[in-house]
Amino acid sequence: MSAFLEKLQGATPCLIVSIPGNRVDMARAAENAGADAIKVHINVTHHASGIAFGTLEQERAALEKIIAAVKVPLGLVPGEDLAISAETLRHIGAMGFAFIDGYAHTLPTWARGGKMDYWAAINPTYTTTEVQHLANLPWVDVIEAAIIPTDAYGQLLSMRDLARYRELRQILTKPFVVPSQRKLRAEDVQSLLAVGAKNLMIGAVVTGMDAGGVETATRAFRRAMDTR
Numbered sequence: 075m076s077a078f079l080e081k082l083q084g085a086t087p088c089l090i091v092s093i094p095g096n097r098v099d100m101a102r103a104a105e106n107a108g109a110d111a112i113k114v115h116i117n118v119t120h121h122a123s124g125i126a127f128g129t130l131e132q133e134r135a136a137l138e139k140i141i142a143a144v145k146v147p148l149g150l151v152p153g154e155d156l157a158i159s160a161e162t163l164r165h166i167g168a169m170g171f172a173f174i175d176g177y178a179h180t181l182p183t184w185a186r187g188g189k190m191d192y193w194a195a196i197n198p199t200y201t202t203t204e205v206q207h208l209a210n211l212p213w214v215d216v217i218e219a220a221i222i223p224t225d226a227y228g229q230l231l232s233m234r235d236l237a238r239y240r241e242l243r244q245i246l247t248k249p250f251v252v253p254s255q256r257k258l259r260a261e262d263v264q265s266l267l268a269v270g271a272k273n274l275m276i277g278a279v280v281t282g283m284d285a286g287g288v289e290t291a292t293r294a295f296r297r298a299m300d301t302r
Contacts, residue, residue: 078111078147078172079191079215082249082273087263087299090149090251091292092277095125096136098143103289105144108296112146113175113275117153130162137169147172149193154180166190175218178208186213193251195220202245209248217246218275222255228279231256236269243270254280263298274299 082088091104092113104112114137115127127133130152141148150171152158158181166174167188174185175193178200186192195218196205209217219242222235235256242250251273252266258280266274274295281291 076147076172076191079249081110082216082251085272087267087272087274088251089292089295089299090273090275091281091288092253092275093288094278094281094283096127096133096140097285098136098139099285100288101140101144103285104292105146107289107292109146109292111149111172112140112144113149113151113277114140115151117155117158118151119154130165134169141170149173149175149191151175152181152185158182158185160184163188173216175216177220191215193218197221198223202241205242206245209246215248217242217248217250219250219252219271220255227255228257231258231262231265236265236271239266239271240269249273251275253277258295260294260298263295267299 088110089108090111090113091109093100093104096114101112116130116133117127119126148171150166152162152166152174153176163185167190171190173191173193176195177197178194181194192213193216194208194214196208198221205217208214219239221238239252252271252275254276258276276291276295281288
């Protein structure tokens with residue numbers, strides 16, 4: 075078990091920052107403001123930011139600069155379809171990423187194993203039974219609860235959202251992470267913690283699109299998560 079996975083399973087809230095661009099200044103801003111981990115992307119057009127990320131080879135130079143610039147664990151979204159190759163995954167693992175993160179329906183069955191932790195994201199179409207079975211797969215380490223429909227991105231957190239996160243906490247024995255599909259505010263943190271959603275991942279909806287916004291949002295959420 076990796077040290078970061080152990081931390082996600084522990085009692086202390088964890089803050090992951092999904093930076094809106096593969097840029098060193100954004101990664102450093104997140105780390106300096108208190109992020110426990112950082113997530114980057116390849117082979118995907120990010121729904122919240124609208125940014126199109128290139129292939130591993132197209133993004134490699136930027137990713138290697140980020141790896142060299144920060145000390146916190148780094149995760150990677152490897153793409154949004156089943157076409158990712160075993161060779162690409164081997165290169166990702168060799169670069170030093172701590173985890174890969176993708177929707178369970180877009181990751182091929184052989185995209186597992188190795189030294190990286192395996193995060194499986196779910197969307198609103200997944201049934202409770204599917205989520206339970208997915209989490210019980212031995213190679214799945216973390217569930218990303220991306221359960222907000224895309225047409226509701228950027229809206230405020232609702233009481234119904236809290237109830238759904240509470241349900242996940244009750245049915246899952248493995249850690250889950252709540253991404254900021256809603257326009258989460260630092261004021262929402264205590265409510266999220268109260269329903270068992272202690273691992274949060276903020277991204278473009280919350281941070282905005284520049285390093286200054288990343289640092290400001292990360293610092294605010296870090297402070298809120300540490301005040302219990």
